[in-house]
Amino acid sequence: MAKVIVVTSGKGGVGKTTTSASFATGLALQGHKVAVLDFDVGLRNLDLIMGCERRVVYDFVNVINQEATLKQALIKDKHCDNLYILPASQTRDKDALTVEGVERVIDELKESFDYIVCDSPAGIEKGAIMALYFADEALVVTNPEVSSVRDSDRILGMLSAKSRRAEKGESPVKEHLLVTRYSPKRAKNGEMLSVADVQEILNVPLLGVIPESEVVLQASNAGAPAIHQNGSDVSEAYGDAIARFLGEERPMRFTTEKPGLLQRLFGG
Amino acid sequence: MSKIAATASDTPAFDLKGSTFPMLILYLYSTDLSAIEQQVQARMLSAPDLFSYDPVVLDMSKLGNQQETPDYAAIRTILHSHKLVLVGVANAGEEHAEAAQKVGLGLFNGGVLTKPRVAEPAPVEEAPQPPAEPVAISRVARIITSPVRTGQQIYAKGGDLIVLAPVSAGAEVLADGNIHVYASLRGRALAGARGDESARIFIRSMEAELISIAGSYKAINEELSREMHGKAVQAYLVDEQLRIEVMA
Numbered sequence A: 001m002a003k004v005i006v007v008t009s010g011k012g013g014v015g016k017t018t019t020s021a022s023f024a025t026g027l028a029l030q031g032h033k034v035a036v037l038d039f040d041v042g043l044r045n046l047d048l049i050m051g052c053e054r055r056v057v058y059d060f061v062n063v064i065n066q067e068a069t070l071k072q073a074l075i076k077d078k079h080c081d082n083l084y085i086l087p088a089s090q091t092r093d094k095d096a097l098t099v100e101g102v103e104r105v106i107d108e109l110k111e112s113f114d115y116i117v118c119d120s121p122a123g124i125e126k127g128a129i130m131a132l133y134f135a136d137e138a139l140v141v142t143n144p145e146v147s148s149v150r151d152s153d154r155i156l157g158m159l160s161a162k163s164r165r166a167e168k169g170e171s172p173v174k175e176h177l178l179v180t181r182y183s184p185k186r187a188k189n190g191e192m193l194s195v196a197d198v199q200e201i202l203n204v205p206l207l208g209v210i211p212e213s214e215v216v217l218q219a220s221n222a223g224a225p226a227i228h229q230n231g232s233d234v235s236e237a238y239g240d241a242i243a244r245f246l247g248e249e250r251p252m253r254f255t256t257e258k259p260g261l262l263q264r265l266f267g268g
Numbered sequence B: 001m002s003k004i005a006a007t008a009s010d011t012p013a014f015d016l017k018g019s020t021f022p023m024l025i026l027y028l029y030s031t032d033l034s035a036i037e038q039q040v041q042a043r044m045l046s047a048p049d050l051f052s053y054d055p056v057v058l059d060m061s062k063l064g065n066q067q068e069t070p071d072y073a074a075i076r077t078i079l080h081s082h083k084l085v086l087v088g089v090a091n092a093g094e095e096h097a098e099a100a101q102k103v104g105l106g107l108f109n110g111g112v113l114t115k116p117r118v119a120e121p122a123p124v125e126e127a128p129q130p131p132a133e134p135v136a137i138s139r140v141a142r143i144i145t146s147p148v149r150t151g152q153q154i155y156a157k158g159g160d161l162i163v164l165a166p167v168s169a170g171a172e173v174l175a176d177g178n179i180h181v182y183a184s185l186r187g188r189a190l191a192g193a194r195g196d197e198s199a200r201i202f203i204r205s206m207e208a209e210l211i212s213i214a215g216s217y218k219a220i221n222e223e224l225s226r227e228m229h230g231k232a233v234q235a236y237l238v239d240e241q242l243r244i245e246v247m248a
């Protein structure tokens, strides 16, 4: 049975698109058939992060309006054979997406994909609700700061009240917490919340911790999701999160400061 | 029971029976319409969906004799815009009662309506009275098992609210009766939302932003929060003053 995963947060700029790209890629690298959908109509970022912006001909809104078929609009990823991208429209606004239209697209995708990853726009209004409406599972992307945690809390409320599962009285959307842009050093100095603080406030199972790293910017400039930066902390951290999502147990990493060189030589 | 076969013409069209429906009482302290309007508005602001056309009785006992006759029709309109239906007046002097009758309001007289229960112990009665007819107030508790998130509001109308999961900062839980939170309360809790001064709030882990009982509230300032943070507390009214105490 195909699963719909929404990547959501409430707040903007926390790493939803970065996560959507790497998560979708990671699932595909594990052999699953994956489609990743950009719900951020009007901004269109996902295609840039995936490095396929020059191949966009049709977009999500064209498919909704039946100006193009899904097959015409889906872009095959340049690195993975079983990964496809449905880009957002740059020229339309969020009202262009309708529940019926999105449902039709998702139902059609379910026929041939294992996972459908929905990259949500920021906010708690219509666009964000549309992205989470059909979700079976949710990655709640949160930065270790009070405003981001507060917005994630709001979006968790939306998942439990406004999703289709909630409206139909089905089993609730499965929630996962992904703390991103985490800097153990700054958390230790009290400049940021710790992972434990975030988890305590949100009360959602922790799927992973993605460290703050310049690798993300480099990856975005290179037009390839950060998970492809083999050996980097970010790539490893996304790899761990995906393994946990698929049922594997892995110890949490990147939550404490790396020992410095001197510490490593002489012991802490 | 008579054995006369019922025919269409003598099938009863109604039954008239006594009853003791619970009813809201609005004690009037002033007849100044704009003051009433403003304060009703302010009171409802925190919970716009508190009422759904519940009947309410205007009690005049707290109004000094010197006051002019209230403009009942205007008060009825104000209350109606907040989903309250004015059905009558209680404890009105002759003059006030006559005016009420003229605009179609019912008259309740002292003793018919019970005062809202208060926290102080009731005076001991000489002889135990036979139990009164059970009052039709619903004391069925509403039970919430999943977290109440930022921006959400949960209201237990006519009864208690029991929450078995955390209540986030920026979330609000309301009940006409008591509120129990068997987890951390980081948002706001308002018990006795329709004026029951005997309502209480129980919290497993106190981290609240605001606590209120029957309209008396306490914003939780730094000092309070230092004293009680994370502790199990209960809140109740003593002489209309909100008291919050740590439970052993």
Ligand SMILES: Nc1ncnc2c1ncn2[C@@H]1O[C@H](COP(=O)(O)OP(=O)(O)O)[C@@H](O)[C@H]1O
Residues within 6 Å of the ligand: A009, A011, A012, A013, A014, A015, A016, A017, A018, A019, A045, A122, A180, A181, A182, A210, A211, A212, A213, A214, A216, A217, A220, A234
């Ligand atoms: N782990 C990270 N480390 C450093 N920068 C990051 C990380 N994750 C995201 N960013 C940066 O944060 C910004 C916002 O990320 P993005 O994924 O577009 O967020 P959103 O989709 O939630 O708005 C981008 O500039 C991105 O490069």
Ligand SMILES: [Mg+2]
Residues within 6 Å of the ligand: A016, A017, A018, A040, A045, A120, A121
């Ligand atoms: Mg984005």
